Amino acid sequence: MLTLRCPCCGVLADETELAPGGxxxxxREGPEAxxxxxxxxxxxxxxxxxxxxxxxxxxxGCGKWFHAARCTVTNEVFGTYPxxxxxxxxxxxxxxxxRRPEWER
Amino acid sequence: MSxxxxxxxxxxxxxxxxxxxxAWGSPEPRRRYKVVIVGAGGHGLATAYYLxxxxxxxxxxVLEKGWLGGGNTGRNTTIIRSNYLQDPSAAIYEKSRALYExxxxxxxxxxxxxxxxxxxxxxxxxxxxxxxxxxxxxxxQSVATEWIGPERVKELCPIIRIxxxxxxxxxxxxxxxxxxxxxxxxxxxxxxxxxxxxxHIVERCAxxxxxxxxxxxxxxxxxxxxxxxxxxCLVVAGxxxxxxxxxxxxxxxxxxxxxxxxxxxxxxxMDVVVMANTVHGYMSQxxxxxxxxxxxxxxxxxxxxxxxxxxxxxxxxALVETFPMLSRLKVLRQWGxxxxxxxxxxxxxxxxxxxGIYLNCGWGTGGFKAIPGSxxxxxxxxxxxxxxxxxxxxxxxxxxxxxxxxxxVAAGVAH
Numbered sequence: 024m025l026t027l028r029c030p031c032c033g034v035l036a037d038e039t040e041l042a043p044g045g046x047x048x049x050x051r052e053g054p055e056a057x058x059x060x061x062x063x064x065x066x067x068x069x070x071x072x073x074x075x076x077x078x079x080x081x082x083x084g085c086g087k088w089f090h091a092a093r094c095t096v097t098n099e100v101f102g103t104y105p106x107x108x109x110x111x112x113x114x115x116x117x118x119x120x121x122r123r124p125e126w127e128r
Numbered sequence: 129m130s131x132x133x134x135x136x137x138x139x140x141x142x143x144x145x146x147x148x149x150x151a152w153g154s155p156e157p158r159r160r161y162k163v164v165i166v167g168a169g170g171h172g173l174a175t176a177y178y179l180x181x182x183x184x185x186x187x188x189x190v191l192e193k194g195w196l197g198g199g200n201t202g203r204n205t206t207i208i209r210s211n212y213l214q215d216p217s218a219a220i221y222e223k224s225r226a227l228y229e230x231x232x233x234x235x236x237x238x239x240x241x242x243x244x245x246x247x248x249x250x251x252x253x254x255x256x257x258x259x260x261x262x263x264x265x266x267x268x269q270s271v272a273t274e275w276i277g278p279e280r281v282k283e284l285c286p287i288i289r290i291x292x293x294x295x296x297x298x299x300x301x302x303x304x305x306x307x308x309x310x311x312x313x314x315x316x317x318x319x320x321x322x323x324x325x326x327x328h329i330v331e332r333c334a335x336x337x338x339x340x341x342x343x344x345x346x347x348x349x350x351x352x353x354x355x356x357x358x359x360x361c362l363v364v365a366g367x368x369x370x371x372x373x374x375x376x377x378x379x380x381x382x383x384x385x386x387x388x389x390x391x392x393x394x395x396x397x398m399d400v401v402v403m404a405n406t407v408h409g410y411m412s413q414x415x416x417x418x419x420x421x422x423x424x425x426x427x428x429x430x431x432x433x434x435x436x437x438x439x440x441x442x443x444x445x446a447l448v449e450t451f452p453m454l455s456r457l458k459v460l461r462q463w464g465x466x467x468x469x470x471x472x473x474x475x476x477x478x479x480x481x482x483x484g485i486y487l488n489c490g491w492g493t494g495g496f497k498a499i500p501g502s503x504x505x506x507x508x509x510x511x512x513x514x515x516x517x518x519x520x521x522x523x524x525x526x527x528x529x530x531x532x533x534x535x536x537v538a539a540g541v542a543h
Contacts, residue, residue: 024437039438043428045382062528066380066471070369072431095383095430 025093030103032085044078047090048110072096074119074126076111079103092119132236151316152196152323157330157352161189163510164348164357166335166371168192169201170311171488171495172363173318173329174503175510180325182504183511188327189357191350193334197315200365203465204496205388205410205422207401209246209306211273213262214533216521217474218269223518224501228309231500237317239309240415246306246401247281249288249450251295255406259301273303285400292449295407308401308412314499338375338485345375345484359510361486366431366466368489377481379489380527381468385435386425386493389444389462391454393417407446408439418460421447425467425493435464467492472532477505478515478523486510487524 025038052064075095080088090108092101092115101122102115119126130136130149140147163179165172168190179185192198208228210221227234228241250256259275266273278290281300290297319329330352337349338360347356362371366383393416403410408424423443426436440462448455470476470490475498480487488506491498505519515523521533 038436043426046429058528062380063378066527067378068369068380068382069373069378070382070429072367072370072383075429077428093428096432098430098432 025098025100027079027091027100028103029081029084029087030089030105031081031087034081034084036081036084040081040083042080042082044080044088047076047078050109074101074123078106094123132238151320152329154331155328157189157191157328157333157350157355159354160347160356161328162187162357163189163359163361164355165190165361165363166348167199167363167365168196168315168319168329168331169199169363169365170197170315170318170499171365171491171502171506172361173197173315173322174499175361175363175488175506176322176327176503177318177325178503178507179511180322180327182507185511186325186327188322189355190322190327190329191333191335191348191355192329192331193351195331196319196329197312200465200467200495201311201315201499203388203463204311205412205420206308206311206496207246207306207403207410207412207422208241208309208497209303209401210271210497211246211248211262211266211301211303211306212271212535213265214474214535215265215269216533217535218266218271220501220505220518220522221498222269222271222501223504224498225305227500227504229305231309231314231317235317235321237313237320239313239317241307241309243305243307244399244401244412245284245302245304246403247276247284247300247302248403248405249281249297250299250301251297251404251406251450253298256298259299262301271303272305273301276300276302285398285402287397287451287453288402289450289452295404295446295450297450306401311496314496318503335371335374338371338482340375340482343483345482357484359484359486361488361506361510362480363488363506365489365491365495366468368468368487372480375480375482375485379476379487379524380471381476381490382429383431383466383468384425384428385430385432385464386467387423387435387439387443387462387464389421389423389440390414390418390460391421391457392460394419394457397453404447404450407443407450409443409447409450411447411451419454419457425469431466433464433466467495469493471527473535474533475502475522476524477502477509477519478525479509480524
């Protein structure tokens, strides 16, 4: 079973305790956005086979949202970090590069 | 390739079955084809078949990175139905179901189509209203379905408990001509006919790159060399995102595992397909006697082809309440496939942003039933360069234009 450490309360939680929230770091488009930009925000996804940054909520725990970096092929978790950020922190990127030297964002 | 027949079985029996031969060839790929189809699953092979049958295009290669029909074609629960709410869906799925009716004769290969009837249980008041509405929609779409009460459900499927405390059966949406078919045989049958028409089916040939020039496709790089083509058709289900990335565009698709399991084989006890969408479970009995059970999808993107174990527990727990006799059965095997989910839970058949590339993907959790109709529509698209009436509404542009075919409400999870 997939387990993630909640960066907000520190609990190592099973996936049954968590609610997945989809791809992280999407930039919301405003009212003046073009149709193409809004389509990209709303529907188009990288859907990577490999490293994926995603949102989770510790639904049956502290209830807070957080982010995780996970491999979609092996379910290896490279790190979790709080949701109050627009990009993954350097130490998570470093952890990914250590395990996947060929990976590029 | 010679015809299969009863006479042939007798003749082969007389000579120790030495004369059967291979059902499809395994040629070395040529350097150039008119059409290259990536993915030798049901949809890819059906596309190739109808390209040859309906349009006379046989300069076709179907490339497959694994083995033929080894992806979702060999991993689904083989349910065939066309009781959809939206008109475009009903049209393509009904076309598909109708093609399944005589597919064995058409392919000269027994696909074991069994129109045993599909019932979708209504276990909440919300579902009762939803399915009654769908029955009315189906009547307008010329899809034969009816609303049946709990007594009729019990009559058709005596092992159902209709008065369970949490999930009582309040009625069902019944499609008498829905059913099941042998999934592998569908892929094998199409492959045999494609091979007979002179098309190349190249297994163990992974596409590693897509060559484009000036916004137009030139060919593909593969593990067995470079191949040029005029048209490239991507039919790779859960791996559509990867192929799109190679060709330099993105898709409104996310890949998630969907699981299924079978029980140990038991004597015949259920001769219909039952879908229970409230509890995310659906079940039929295979000809071998196993209870074939489909579960829900994982909530997060993954390419693991196994899925999270707790989904099995949830599915089985709910099904045991509706089918109490299941509680004593052992699970024989469990597996997962990677399904390609679109934003509106409807498929994509249409042109890609790169000229010469055509897409057939996004079938999500419900692709098997659509194989013949999808192949039919995609062949028309590839042969003529424009979508016909079956595929017209399923283009990629619908996401930008806001013309969704919103089946996520109509079909629930099981699809």
